[in-house]
Amino acid sequence: MNAANAVLRFLSPNTVVRAHCDLPCGVYDPEQARIEAESCYKIIEKYAANEDVAYRTRAIAIKEDRAELVKHHLDVLWHDYFKPEHLEKVPNLHDLFWQANKQVSKVKASTSLDDARQLLSMIDQIDAAWKATGGPEKTRVAGRPG
Amino acid sequence: MNAANAVLRFLSPNTVVRAHCDLPCGVYDPEQARIEAESCYKIIEKYAANEDVAYRTRAIAIKEDRAELVKHHLDVLWHDYFKPEHLEKVPNLHDLFWQANKQVSKVKASTSLDDARQLLSMIDQIDAAWKATGGPEKTRVAGRPG
Amino acid sequence: MNAANAVLRFLSPNTVVRAHCDLPCGVYDPEQARIEAESCYKIIEKYAANEDVAYRTRAIAIKEDRAELVKHHLDVLWHDYFKPEHLEKVPNLHDLFWQANKQVSKVKASTSLDDARQLLSMIDQIDAAWKATGGPEKTRVAGRPG
């Protein structure tokens, strides 16, 4: 139980989580997740418009990969960009990322454009959280290009 | 604001999040994260015992990769194994995974055995949560081998 | 023929193959291969129960990837964990891994549960070889968790 105690102590509210120096780099932008999610959206759109079996097989296999990249980029934001001091500004942070990741799983399994659209909306929420916490200035070299 | 509203509606407490069929498979086990985290532990141990520059360079590069795999396996558990109905049994679920992932970042940056040991403890906590929610029976083909 | 001779000399019975220090880490466990093989098993099970074309396409593509990971984890065990001194305890070592890898190829190509079950049995054999050669104590930080 020693180990468990150590963890509980670590997680307890008065623990100061040391700010650690970010490597790779401190460059984070929800655009990375969004671009891959837009791929999923457009793949579903094209899937609906083409009934060729080989085409649809490719579409499903490629959507799976792009969706996996959405998850990866969301995870990096959640792990590495967002820090305990942001929880005040974004109190639903954890649930937002959890639901977004679960939505990616739904997009993997789905051929409905609504599922992809809802994922884009959730990434927009994450984008808003990134902006509200100073993301553009703190993480991009010269802000987000227009 | 339409999109944001849609998200908020989706996230609102009375939304029924449909149970979705798991593909790949429903097989999840914190052992995957633990084995990679043990690699990090042993790499740090070997790093301390060998001052050769080339050896240490390899050790750091390999630790980076194994640690990245720890994150990946933790993320999959958090996204895909744990579901809303588990939050009652594991109320600190999100924080547990968030802190564990941040600890992996620390292990990447560190050559201290204590950091790796703390990560193992946190994975033990996650293992306990997996067991408390029926993980071994529900996710392994014939339970976890002895 | 110089090069070929050098190789033959190297492979000759009285050559002492130097034990080399393992990096990454010396952490090896057949659980890694087994978990991915269980994924294949459950994917085949779900495939049989769902006739939706898009669902089945995903199942086949994902099974391919999980099976590839089984091969990877088996290869690492064979290359890096098992050493010449283990051949006495496990005289059929090479054939065991060769057949297991060929069975993975069969699972990739198959939608029969029997093929996946046979792969699990072969991994159990490898697990027994790992235990017989002291794997749990020598390679895990605190043995295999229960």
Place this chain on the structure above:
Amino acid sequence: MNAANAVLRFLSPNTVVRAHCDLPCGVYDPEQARIEAESCYKIIEKYAANEDVAYRTRAIAIKEDRAELVKHHLDVLWHDYFKPEHLEKVPNLHDLFWQANKQVSKVKASTSLDDARQLLSMIDQIDAAWKATGGPEKTRVAGRPG
């Protein structure tokens, strides 16, 4: 020589290169390359500010990976987004991408901020070419977010 002739015929100016349907998706944005290149930039900045050997080893290994991703994203733009009809608007297209990729190699090998800055400038050129050919409207679901 038959095959070579076929190729020459294929490459000859009056060959109509059929527009092919893009899968994955038709979503392309130089932001993907730029974000990874900004990572390289910031890694070099942090490398200069920290003389710890382990830190610098990580920085170099991570920069290598991020730079490889820059190349990948540039390649996708060049292969898949840009089409023969764009050569009129962007006559130096090939040289632009060739030089940019060679600059990425330089950034991999370098710890000078100037090399990373020059890469960012070259990606800005590519961004301009993407805009000049209608990239934002044609490839993003709702344009590039502000």
Place this chain on the structure above:
Amino acid sequence: MNAANAVLRFLSPNTVVRAHCDLPCGVYDPEQARIEAESCYKIIEKYAANEDVAYRTRAIAIKEDRAELVKHHLDVLWHDYFKPEHLEKVPNLHDLFWQANKQVSKVKASTSLDDARQLLSMIDQIDAAWKATGGPEKTRVAGRPG
């Protein structure tokens, strides 16, 4: 516009592009691209001969991956092996690689053997360019094996 000017200056004809030391290694051979392209060729052949749905799904998913590797190997040759001084000997260098990469996209989308055959021809052209510029002697340890 400063940045753009800097780029233009960099790209201008009298700029001396410093020869940079190649790491990884200076080993390049179009065989790598060709072998993966032959895989695509044979997959299409087998696809035509087998009407089983699961078989064909695998064939399409695997062809996608092998084709992606063709692109990767072509890109490495273009970025890293070929240098400005080769443009005299291979004046259509850029177009050759551009068309070959676009042909790979066609092979991904196609189940026609002609498309794969044409890709092989284009790689043969690239192979000829590699030989014409001294590739075998300069890049292989002991030339290309017979």
Place this chain on the structure above:
Amino acid sequence: MNAANAVLRFLSPNTVVRAHCDLPCGVYDPEQARIEAESCYKIIEKYAANEDVAYRTRAIAIKEDRAELVKHHLDVLWHDYFKPEHLEKVPNLHDLFWQANKQVSKVKASTSLDDARQLLSMIDQIDAAWKATGGPEKTRVAGRPG
């Protein structure tokens, strides 16, 4: 022999291990492993000639990756190209691949050119086995190019 018997029993005496149709493709060539091994060779050569710390760090990290690819390509040959009927012509097949893979591990850990040279010799042995079993005609589309 216990374990072997169990496997044989498991495979049941009357089970004919069906020759399975190879997908991806049946294209195998030891050139893939050799090219990556030559990269390791040349990286070690360049490492010896350059004492810059950052340069050497890159060299070690890149050699690690290329060596991993050697293992991957060797594994594919062993799993998928070689079949039970080849054991008569190549009786030391398993040991040859096992020792070659262990030599790759040595090359990962080493900065000695001799270790890389020995790996190349072992791959030459494997190449000879591939030729002796009809590899060039059976696996390449038009033999190995000169």
